[in-house]
Amino acid sequence: MSVAPAERPGSEPGRTIFQKGAPGRRAFVCPDSEVPEIDPRELLPERLRRAQAPALPEVSEPELVRHYVGLSKRNYDLDSGFYPLGSCTMKHNPRLHERAAALPGHARLHPLQDPEHAQGALELMWRLQGALAEISGLPHVSLQPCAGSQGELAGVLLTRAYHEDRGERRHKVLTPDTAHGTNPATVTMAGLEVVKLETNGAGGVDLEDLRRKADDDVACLMLTNPNTLGIFDENIAEIAEIVHGVGATLYYDGANLNAIMGLTRPGDMGFDIVHFNLHKSFTQPHGGGGPGSGPIAVSERIAPFIPVPVVARASDGSFALDHDRPKSIGRLRAFHGNYGTFVRAYAYICSLGADGLQDASQTAVLNANYLLARLQEHGLAEYLPLAFGELCMHEFVLSGGPLKRRLQV
Amino acid sequence: MSVAPAERPGSEPGRTIFQKGAPGRRAFVCPDSEVPEIDPRELLPERLRRAQAPALPEVSEPELVRHYVGLSKRNYDLDSGFYPLGSCTMKHNPRLHERAAALPGHARLHPLQDPEHAQGALELMWRLQGALAEISGLPHVSLQPCAGSQGELAGVLLTRAYHEDRGERRHKVLTPDTAHGTNPATVTMAGLEVVKLETNGAGGVDLEDLRRKADDDVACLMLTNPNTLGIFDENIAEIAEIVHGVGATLYYDGANLNAIMGLTRPGDMGFDIVHFNLHKSFTQPHGGGGPGSGPIAVSERIAPFIPVPVVARASDGSFALDHDRPKSIGRLRAFHGNYGTFVRAYAYICSLGADGLQDASQTAVLNANYLLARLQEHGLAEYLPLAFGELCMHEFVLSGGPLKRRLQV
Amino acid sequence: MLAAIGVGSLEELFERQIPAELRLREPLDLPAGMPEQDVYEHLRALAGRNRSVEEQLSFLGAGMYDHYVPALIDMLTERSEFLTPYTPYQPEVAQGGLQVMFEYQTAISELTALPVSNASVYEGASAVAAAAYMAKLHNGRSSIVVSEALHPHSIETLRTYARGYGMQVREVSTRDGVTDAQAWAGAIDADTSAAIFAQPNFLGAVEDAAALSESAKAAVAQDGPVVVAQVDPITLGVLAPPGECGVDVAVGEGQPLGNRLDFGGPSFGLLAAREEYLRRMPGRIAGATEDLEGRRGFVLTLQTREQHIRRERATSNICTAQALNALAGVVYLSWLGRRGIVELGELVLARTHYAREQLAAIEGVEKLHEQPVVREFALRLDADVDAVRRRCLRSGVNPGLDLYALSGRERDRGGLLVALTERRTRADIDRLVEVLAAAIEAERPAGAPAEQLLA
Amino acid sequence: MLAAIGVGSLEELFERQIPAELRLREPLDLPAGMPEQDVYEHLRALAGRNRSVEEQLSFLGAGMYDHYVPALIDMLTERSEFLTPYTPYQPEVAQGGLQVMFEYQTAISELTALPVSNASVYEGASAVAAAAYMAKLHNGRSSIVVSEALHPHSIETLRTYARGYGMQVREVSTRDGVTDAQAWAGAIDADTSAAIFAQPNFLGAVEDAAALSESAKAAVAQDGPVVVAQVDPITLGVLAPPGECGVDVAVGEGQPLGNRLDFGGPSFGLLAAREEYLRRMPGRIAGATEDLEGRRGFVLTLQTREQHIRRERATSNICTAQALNALAGVVYLSWLGRRGIVELGELVLARTHYAREQLAAIEGVEKLHEQPVVREFALRLDADVDAVRRRCLRSGVNPGLDLYALSGRERDRGGLLVALTERRTRADIDRLVEVLAAAIEAERPAGAPAEQLLA
């Protein structure tokens, strides 16, 4: 027995692929080895060999397809409607990006291909670095981090390296108590200590508390701006002054960057380090929890420490991976970052251009604010999840411009 | 207003794409013309111009995607389970075929590309012609027909041309009363007359009736073998003798060909013309009603009349489209046939090979018979649709061989 | 299982059914089966021996055009739910597909300005033959008048089918690139079942569709012939639609609407008509209905026309047609939208004009006709077209179709048919001009002034 | 809408929020937006300037491998229902994704013979660092012992993270291609939190995993270090799995399992462990549960480890990881199946052996070590590796990795790392042999016998 009649999508949930099929069945047909046969023990001594095959599923190709198509139907996806959760950081995922990323020149390019045979990929990364620098107002970019939280880790390690390079060992990192959980978790992993900051009535940083806590032991302040209510911290200039005043760095959690692109820039606000979530602000599909991508952009003073490699353009116009950065904090992963996500983010930036990005942000802010207004009106602020679906949709009313179609808030 | 909250899949069915979106909205961004602007009336006189834009939908890209993804979810598909209808002629649709057919060298090849720059496509067609000839036992193949019914039309027109070439005008075509509706419809369109044949107890042709009706006016007998119950007409040799005896041709409706591939061949049974349903026997996905493909294979005596063009191999090994067939019935369509379906059918034949095709047929027959036995046992023969789903599944019990996984009955 | 059937072995099962002398004694003479990766590599190698429009700057058209297919179409047509289902005979499990058909019909109807559309026929050439059969069923007359400026494949297909229908086909000649109005009116008589022209026609020229329809109807005292236009849907954003030009039945090749080239197929044929032809239409038609609880739903309607029910008296034998391709078509039209189809039409119109003027300015090239053109145009070269094309091909440019090579008609000698889409940029056009000019220069009969040769 | 918010214009909305001096006065300095077709052509042009494994016969490996990705994986990962959803925080709308995670974990667990697996980490190198953090949380010790025969990127990544952890990294040298057993045991002491080796290692050699684990544990009287193995999942059909070799935590790069190369990412990192490490694991873990009506369902479990709840005391900061890539992984493993993974392993093993022997027979080439190899092996060339590679590249063959170019370590000079997959046929190997032999012949120091140079 295999796919029982009851195995229609929706019915009998929970039966896994391991419970389907039958012994000996499989989809894979193994090619001939074509090479002279040799005693297996000569190839690999018994002692190093696996004794029993791993108990992987045993299913035919149609069973396999049906099982996973069936599971897919038990997911709720962005292409069918809005999310009750996370929807305001989620964008429409244009299918063009999938098509472009699947081109063999991108998808089947080996990461260790000689740079002269990967000029297109390196150029794409270089252009993305440049675009992210321009968007953030911070000139130096590393595409290495695999997701936002790894970008944060890079940021805190950069801060450490920066201070250590100046002979200082600062151990405190200030984070508002409303910060995303990855912020404090990152601080610990980077060997520093979290010091919580109070939030004021408007959801911003409590300046009094900040002044109290900003001392010579503070390495960094991590901030998200605008914050989760879509409110821009109007004191940001003052905050920067205080933080810089004690010699600390200012870190920008870029998860909400899509609200300000083209309107204002973290670099101009005084931030030293920012991470981007390409899977939020730049249409990398969320995949039900990844893949993501968390590039960082930094100011001049942080630049010597950014992870290797960085894509550099030589005077002859060719592109190369620059590993020769003696003060770098090093690598965060193998190879050069989640290139497939770069293709999509870059495609998004090309599609929208400067105007389109600004339109996208304006629409996002307008909606966030409208949402806020409506929530207050209805006294529903506590019940965001339920109200989201209806309200976010009004974004459509606005999107008249030719490019706004790509904007989903 | 656009995608209302209620517009989740399943709810509010029936709202069409025309009822969504808002005036002025669209997904398409038009490229710049880049050429000097010219008075539109000079380009195209007012009189020839459209006055009002057609009332096509006005939706954003996300709305468009959601609408059609939503509609797709209101379909029941082969990748989720078996069909209550048509399932025994439907096969698993390997995804490899879609990947191969989408390669730009296949998918983005213009039909009027110079043959020297389409050698791969022509070779594929030539190989497919050869494989279909081998499978059917009939040496000459035309890939032109767009589907089974057009293959039938080709067949009847070929029969007419054959007789007319011999100076005969025969106007009757014999078809069993159980024949698929396309058979009689085709006969009429081809300008001939349907004469119904009685069916005997075993579901085969009633030989007495055949002898009675087979006369000099009969152009052709159209037959499906095995018939819809999976039963092979054991009198086929005698039938052929009778039909050929009066100078008529024998046409094989190949919709059930997947039951006999590699076991027996229409050509060996005495058929003159056969059509294939690539969308049934050769895994072209059914697409909810097309595209299909209905190549035909014919015997030597019918060969001079087959549609143009045919792919021919020159002595230097190159491939060309042969239009120079003076007795041909002509074209049935523009260009060279549904090439995209050829890629898939050819991929299927390559995957299975001779053995695999035979395995596929044996499994199909075994199942058809098992089905029959079970139906009789349960006295359910009249209610095929409902019983199908459960019974066809037992096919899996058999499919142990490495290649059988591709076989879905 | 064997026991249930009542046989002892697989062997016995076949022995008892297929007479021994008919059973294959040897395996089929086909190569052995291959693993997926090998099949893929084999098909990739074959693809590599084709030069696609990605590898060549191509101005080929003549019925199929290299328009951009938006990525979302691939995504939708590759969804199992659209790709793999059977024909929607059971509406309760096929509402999605049926609604797509309904929407497709609506879109085609809007585009052609004709009230009814079916859910697609095979493709553009046999669609002409299908329309002729509708005319036959409608008025029972026995001759078909067709402009010779249809695509040659359409005329050849019509002739093939017409032999079956028992109808005569009469071709009407052209004059300066369009159907000769006098010859047209003269060819039509009381026995004319259908009068067929193409818009734009095979030479790229825009016909005076309204005038052709009117004169066709006026040619017969009582009831004129069924006027059939073969249209290019992508031009209907700028060209007066058939429904507003007196046309009764519009047919056309649907490939330009979101379908890839695929070396010629599969694509779809569109077919729309005035209301009175509804019951003569071939193929499937989806209709809206309400279920018992008052919910809107869709079903295949008017099935009594079809072969399953009416058998030899069906309006057509067509069964499986082009559902998935028609899906691509309606998604494409929705992607363009009401404004987009006009903008795209204007864009292609402007580029076509530009290309035509630039090319006609080359020494040794002239326009084959002076009619307005919208997406394609014919030139006459003062040199051997085949030789000129070969030179261009060596430079990576396919300058278009050698008219004579396709049609085999003497009058097409020297003709080159050049097609534009939004994919061919101004830079591409300029490159074509450059390459073609050089090729003609090289191939032109030395010293012969163009005028003499062309006279 | 503006009224509801209480502002008069969009302008005002921003004025009232973003201080004037911070607002961008000029548009971003980025190119103007482009239509879809232009973006596509631009990205296609960039792709065209890369040489993929389709355009080159490539024996590159060293962490990512060109295995055949079955077409059904693309189909599944491109389905909107898998591609576009958010993280499954709301199980009632994400049962599909959660069940996939659960199945993935089961498959990784079977493959590694370790009872618990998480739902993936970023990739293979940072997975090593993640395992080291688990060790730190587990035993609080401060040093990490690592075989130098890990991929250099893994060691570099570990060092980056270790600075954050406040841990020291000690590298253990190799001997004849594998971790030096004596040095290994000698390096481990009571302060060693984790002892890490790779299987197979960076030079392609199969380590004696059981012996390394045992000696690591034995090196400390009471409680030995956490033994971590970085494995290549595709080899686990033939190699003794970590769970049967005394390994506590197995990590690895998941790319070979149904993920494309993508110039290095995204892919996924696998991480499995003995039960006692479950609560130290980073990232998401899906668990089976029953709903109120007794139906089986899936949820994210043990979330109290995670940063959302535990914040600065979380077991890791990892949040978004590689759900879609892990889906590809479990589908691939299911496609191979229980038998397939063994067959594939044996196939690659046989071809690797063949290639190694054939190549080592070339004059001027020798094995870099004599250890058994399963899918990759290191050679030493008696010629400048860079020059030899360039010659091969000109013939369309990428013979593998220049070890020194990647690692920058003197001892790697002359080293070439050659990887095999089921995609490289015997004919491909024979071609490599031919091309490499010719290249070495041309580049070899004249007359110098190999033995001297290599001594």
Ligand SMILES: Cc1ncc(COP(=O)(O)O)c(C=O)c1O
């Ligand atoms: C505000 C904020 N910061 C950081 C992150 C972490 O990013 P990632 O999940 O890519 O690691 C997220 C999202 O998860 C977030 O919303």
Ligand SMILES: Cc1ncc(COP(=O)(O)O)c(C=O)c1O
């Ligand atoms: C027995 C039989 N003959 C002919 C046909 C017609 O084939 P098509 O639908 O491809 O025109 C079919 C299927 O529809 C069929 O089942």
